[in-house]
Amino acid sequence: MRAFLRRRLPSGLLVLVLASFLVFLILRLIPGDPASSLAGPDAGPAAVEAVRARLGLDQPLPAQYLHWLGGLLTGDLGPSYAIGGQVADLIGEGLGNTVELTIGALVLVVGIGLPLGVAGAVTKRRPVAALVRAVTTAVLAVPPFVTGILLVLVFAVTLGLLPAGGHESILDEPDIGLQYLLLPAVCLALPSAAILARYLKDSLEQALGEDYVRTATALGISRRRIVWRHALPNALPAALTVLGLQIGQLLGGAVLVEAIFAWPGLGQLAEQGVTRRDYPVVQDLLLLLVAAYVAVQLLTDLVHTWLDPRVRWE
Amino acid sequence: MAASTPSSSPRLSRRALLRGGVAGAGLMTLAACRSATDLNTKAAADTIGTPRRGGTLTVAAGVDFTPSLLFAQSANTLVQRLVFNTLTRYDDQLKPQPELASSWQLAPDGKAVTFKLREDVKYHTGRPFTADDVIFAVKNLQNPARSAQLRSTAAAITGFKKNGDHELTLELAHPVSNLFDLFEFMIIADPATVEDAVAGKQLIGTGPFRFTKRSPGASLSFSRNEQYWNPGRPYLDGVEVRIIPQADSLLSSLRTGQSHLSYDVQGKDVATLKDNAQFRITPYDTGAGGYYIGVNVTAAQVGDKRVRQAIAWAVDRERLVQQALGGYGLASSAPWPKSSPAYSEAGATHYSHNPDKARELLKQAGVTSLSLPFAHSATPGATAVAQILQYDLRQVGIETVLQPTDSPTMQKQLISQTMPALWTLSHGFAQLHPATLAVSAYPFNEAKNSSHFSSPAYTQIVQQAWQRADSDSAEAKALYQRITDTLLDEEFVIDLAIAGEVEVATAKVRGATLNKFNYLNLDDAYLAG
Numbered sequence: 117m118r119a120f121l122r123r124r125l126p127s128g129l130l131v132l133v134l135a136s137f138l139v140f141l142i143l144r145l146i147p148g149d150p151a152s153s154l155a156g157p158d159a160g161p162a163a164v165e166a167v168r169a170r171l172g173l174d175q176p177l178p179a180q181y182l183h184w185l186g187g188l189l190t191g192d193l194g195p196s197y198a199i200g201g202q203v204a205d206l207i208g209e210g211l212g213n214t215v216e217l218t219i220g221a222l223v224l225v226v227g228i229g230l231p232l233g234v235a236g237a238v239t240k241r242r243p244v245a246a247l248v249r250a251v252t253t254a255v256l257a258v259p260p261f262v263t264g265i266l267l268v269l270v271f272a273v274t275l276g277l278l279p280a281g282g283h284e285s286i287l288d289e290p291d292i293g294l295q296y297l298l299l300p301a302v303c304l305a306l307p308s309a310a311i312l313a314r315y316l317k318d319s320l321e322q323a324l325g326e327d328y329v330r331t332a333t334a335l336g337i338s339r340r341r342i343v344w345r346h347a348l349p350n351a352l353p354a355a356l357t358v359l360g361l362q363i364g365q366l367l368g369g370a371v372l373v374e375a376i377f378a379w380p381g382l383g384q385l386a387e388q389g390v391t392r393r394d395y396p397v398v399q400d401l402l403l404l405l406v407a408a409y410v411a412v413q414l415l416t417d418l419v420h421t422w423l424d425p426r427v428r429w430e
Numbered sequence: 431m432a433a434s435t436p437s438s439s440p441r442l443s444r445r446a447l448l449r450g451g452v453a454g455a456g457l458m459t460l461a462a463c464r465s466a467t468d469l470n471t472k473a474a475a476d477t478i479g480t481p482r483r484g485g486t487l488t489v490a491a492g493v494d495f496t497p498s499l500l501f502a503q504s505a506n507t508l509v510q511r512l513v514f515n516t517l518t519r520y521d522d523q524l525k526p527q528p529e530l531a532s533s534w535q536l537a538p539d540g541k542a543v544t545f546k547l548r549e550d551v552k553y554h555t556g557r558p559f560t561a562d563d564v565i566f567a568v569k570n571l572q573n574p575a576r577s578a579q580l581r582s583t584a585a586a587i588t589g590f591k592k593n594g595d596h597e598l599t600l601e602l603a604h605p606v607s608n609l610f611d612l613f614e615f616m617i618i619a620d621p622a623t624v625e626d627a628v629a630g631k632q633l634i635g636t637g638p639f640r641f642t643k644r645s646p647g648a649s650l651s652f653s654r655n656e657q658y659w660n661p662g663r664p665y666l667d668g669v670e671v672r673i674i675p676q677a678d679s680l681l682s683s684l685r686t687g688q689s690h691l692s693y694d695v696q697g698k699d700v701a702t703l704k705d706n707a708q709f710r711i712t713p714y715d716t717g718a719g720g721y722y723i724g725v726n727v728t729a730a731q732v733g734d735k736r737v738r739q740a741i742a743w744a745v746d747r748e749r750l751v752q753q754a755l756g757g758y759g760l761a762s763s764a765p766w767p768k769s770s771p772a773y774s775e776a777g778a779t780h781y782s783h784n785p786d787k788a789r790e791l792l793k794q795a796g797v798t799s800l801s802l803p804f805a806h807s808a809t810p811g812a813t814a815v816a817q818i819l820q821y822d823l824r825q826v827g828i829e830t831v832l833q834p835t836d837s838p839t840m841q842k843q844l845i846s847q848t849m850p851a852l853w854t855l856s857h858g859f860a861q862l863h864p865a866t867l868a869v870s871a872y873p874f875n876e877a878k879n880s881s882h883f884s885s886p887a888y889t890q891i892v893q894q895a896w897q898r899a900d901s902d903s904a905e906a907k908a909l910y911q912r913i914t915d916t917l918l919d920e921e922f923v924i925d926l927a928i929a930g931e932v933e934v935a936t937a938k939v940r941g942a943t944l945n946k947f948n949y950l951n952l953d954d955a956y957l958a959g
Contacts, residue, residue, distance in 0.1 A: 146839075147835075147836075147838075147839040147842070148836060148837075148838030148839035148840075148841065148842045149838065149842050150838070152838060152841040152842040152844075152845050152846075153837070153838040153841050153842075154496070154498055154499065154577065155502070155577045155841075155845065161845055161846070161878070162574055163574050163577045163578075163581070164845050165574075166573075166574035166575045166577070167498075167575065167577060169575075170575050195629060196630075196646075197498070198496050198498065199494065199496070199630075199646045199647065200495075200496065200497035200498070200629065200630025200644070200646060201629075201630045201631070201644075201646055206646055209645065209646075210647075265678060268678075268679070268682045269682075272682055272685075272686045272688075273682055273685050273686055276686060276687075279686065279688050280679065280682035280683050280685070280686045280688055281674060281679045281682065281683055281688075282648070282649075282672055282674075282683070282688065283645075283648055375675070375676050375679075376676060376678075376679060377679065378648070378672070378673065378674040378675070378676065378679050378683075380645060380646070380647045380648035380673075384647050385646075385647060387675075388494065388646075388647055391836070391837065391838070392496075392838065393838045
C-alpha cells in the first residue's frame with residue numbers, strides 16, 4: 117500500500133497544482149473584475165482603484181497566485197471579497213446544506229423508487245403497470261425547474277402546506293427544517309426515483325421469471341414471500357449500482373433546485389461567487405471539488421488494488 | 431393457499447402504498463405540530479390600524495447584502511437604516527428633518543454647518559453617541575476605500591470643530607448645495623467596529639434593530655433594540671431579511687405569506703398582484719432609478735449629436751414603461767422625477783416618440799446606414815428593455831447588435847470608459863438635490879463619465895449648481911434648467927423612464943418606508959391583525 121501511495125500521490129498532487137493554476141487563470145480571463153463590482157454602480161475610477169488595492173488585486177498575477185496558494189497550504193482560505201465572512205465558513209455552511217438536501221433526496225429516491233419498482237414488476241393488473249410506466253416517463257420527461265415550480269404552486273401557493281422556499285437547519289429545528297426540506301428534496305429526488313424504479317422493475321421482472329421462482333411457487337410458497345425474500349434480494353444489486361450513480365447526479369442537480377427553492381447550498385454559493393467575481397470563494401470551491409475527485413479516484417484505485425491481486429502485482 | 435396465487439400481488443402493492451401513506455401522514459402530523467408556513471402569519475393579530483407591538487417582519491430581498499458596500503449605494507440597502515441612524519432625514523419635499531441631530535444652523539456664507547446632537551442616544555454596545563462619532567462618519571466617507579458615491583460632497587468638509595460632546599461645526603471648503611443629501615446618506619457607525627462591519631462580522635449602530643445573525647446567501651436576522659432613543663419604537667420584535675434571487679421564488683414567497691414585504695418584485699410581476707386584496711402595492715415617486723441609453727460619443731457616427739437626438743426621438747418611452755416595467759414608471763426624456771426641484775413637464779416630454787423626426791435628423795447628419803453595438807445586462811428584465819429599444823431603432827433605420835453582458839463586466843466597462851457605442855442601464859441619484867446627479871452619478875459626471883463626454887460649458891453649470899449654499903431658490907432652479915437643457919441637447923445620456931421603488935406588502939404590514947437612498951426605515955412599522 118505504501119508503494120502504491122508513493123507511486124500515485126505525486127500524480128495526484130500534480131493534478132491539484134495544475135488545477136489550481138487553471139482555476140486561477142480562467143477566473144482572471146472572465147471579463148469584469150471584482151473591484152468594479154464592489155465599488156458600486158456610481159463609483160469613479162479612483163474608488164475602483166482603492167478597492168483594487170485593498171483586495172491586493174493591484175499585485176502582479178504570479179504574486180496573487182502564490183499568495184492564494186500560500187494561504188491554502190497554511191489552511192487559511194482567507195476572507196471573501198463580496199459575500200463577506202471567511203471563505204472556509206461559507207464553504208462549510210454551503211456544503212452542510214447541500215449534503216442535507218442530497219441526503220433528504222436520497223431517502224426519497226429509495227422511498228419512492230423502491231415501492232414503485234416493486235409495484236411495477238409484481239402487479240398483474242394492467243392499469244397499475246401502465247400507471248407506473250406513465251408516472252416514471254412523465255417524471256423523467258419534465259425538467260426539474262418545471263417540477264419545482266409546479267410543486268411550489270400546488271403545495272405552497274394553493275394548499276399552503278409547505279414553505280415555498282428558504283432553509284432552516286434540520287439539526288436546530290427538526291420539525292420546521294423538515295418542512296423546508298420536503299419540496300426541494302422531492303423535486304431533486306423525482307427523476308432519480310423514476311430511474312431507480314425502472315431498473316428495479318426490469319431486474320425484478322427478470323428475477324421473477326427465473327426457475328427458482330417457479331420452483332418456489334410450485335412448492336406453495338406465498339407470492340409475497342417469493343418477492344421479498346427471494347426475487348428482490350437478487351434484483352437489488354443492479355438497482356443499488358444505479359442508486360450509487362444517482363448520488364453524483366443528485367449533487368449536480370442540486371445546483372438548479374437550490375436556485376428554485378432559495379436553498380443556500382454550494383450551488384448557490386458558486387453562482388453568487390461567479391456573479392460577483394468573488395475570486396477566493398470560486399477558486400477554493402473549484403479546487404475543493406477537484407481535490408474531492410482526486411481523493412475518490414485514489415481511494416477507488418486503492419480498493420481496486422486491494423481487491424484484485426492481478427492489479428496489485430502489476 | 432389463496433395467498434400463494436398471483437392474484438395476491440395487488441394486495442402487496444396496496445400495502446406498500448398504505449405504508450407510504452402512513453409515512454406521509456406521519457410527516458403531515460409532524461407538520462401539524464408547528465407549521466413553517468404559519469410561523470410568520472401568526473406573529474401578530476389585533477385590530478387593524480392600531481400600531482401593535484410584536485411579531486417578526488420578513489422581508490424578501492432579491493440581492494444579498496454586501497458588507498463591503500455598507501457605506502456605498504448598492505443593490506441592497508435594506509440593512510443600513512435598520513441598524514444605523516443618520517444625522518437628518520428628508521421629508522417628501524426634500525426638507526431635512528431631525529434624526530440624530532436635533533437641530534442645525536447653516537452659516538450665512540454657506541461654508542459651515544453647526545449641529546446640535548441628541549444626548550440620549552446609545553450604540554448597541556451601550557456606549558453613548560457623541561460628536562466624535564459624526565466626525566468619524568464624515569472622515570470614513572472621505573476614504574476612497576469605502577466607495578461612497580457622495581465622497582465628493584464629504585470631501586468638501588475640511589474642518590471639524592467640537593463644541594462639547596453633543597455639538598459640532600463642520601467647515602466647508604466652499605458652499606455645497608447638496609450637503610443634506612450627504613447627511614441622508616451617511617450612516618453613523620461605531621468607529622471601533624467599523625472594520626468588522628465591512629468584513630461582515632458585526633454591525634454596531636444606534637438604530638432600532640440589533641444585527642443578530644447572517645447566513646450569506648440565505649438570510650439576515652435582527653432583533654429589537656430595547657434601548658432605542660425613539661420612545662416606544664420599534665414596534666416589531668425583529669426583522670428577518672430572506673435572500674431570494676430567483677424572481678418566481680420571490681413572488682411565491684410573498685404569495686404564500688412566507689414573506690411580508692419586498693421591494694424587489696419586478697414591474698411585470700407587480701402587475702399580476704395589483705388586483706389581489708392580499709397585497710398592498712405602494713409605488714414610491716422618489717424616482718431612485720432612471721432607465722437610459724448611454725452613448726459613447728467617441729464611437730463612429732454617434733459623435734454627431736444629431737444622431738443621438740435621432741435616437742432620442744426614435745424610442746417609444748410609453749411602450750417601454752407599459753411593457754417592460756408593468757406600467758410602474760414615468761416616461762421621461764429628462765432624468766428628474768416629479769419630486770425633484772429640477773423637474774419640468776417640458777423637460778420630461780421634450781422628446782416623444784416621433785420616428786419621422788428621427789429619420790429627418792439622421793438625413794441631416796448624412797447617415798444612410800447605421801449598425802451599432804448595443805450592450806445590456808444579461809437579465810430577463812434588461813433584455814426585454816433592450817429588445818424593445820432595438821425594435822424602435824430599427825424602424826428609423828438604425829440597426830443594433832445586442833450584446834448581453836453580465837453585471838461585473840458591464841460595471842468594469844462603465845467605470846473604465848470602454849463601453850460600446852450604445853448601452854442601456856439604469857442610474858440613480860436624480861431623486862436628490864440636482865447637483866448630486868452631476869457630481870456623483872457616474873454617467874452624468876462632468877469631470878469623467880462613461881460617454882467620454884466633456885464640455886467646459888457643462889462643467890461650469892454643474893459646478894455653479896453644486897457650489898452654492900441654497901438648492902431651491904429661483905437662481906438655483908435656473909441653473910438646473912440649464913443643466914437639463916444641456917443634457918437634452920447633447921444627449922450623451924438618453925433618458926427613457928423614471929422608476930421609483932415599488933413596495934409590495936401583505937395587507938397586514940403598516941408603516942414601512944424607504945429614505946431617498948432606499949434605506950428601509952421600520953421605526954413605525956408594525957404587523958396588523
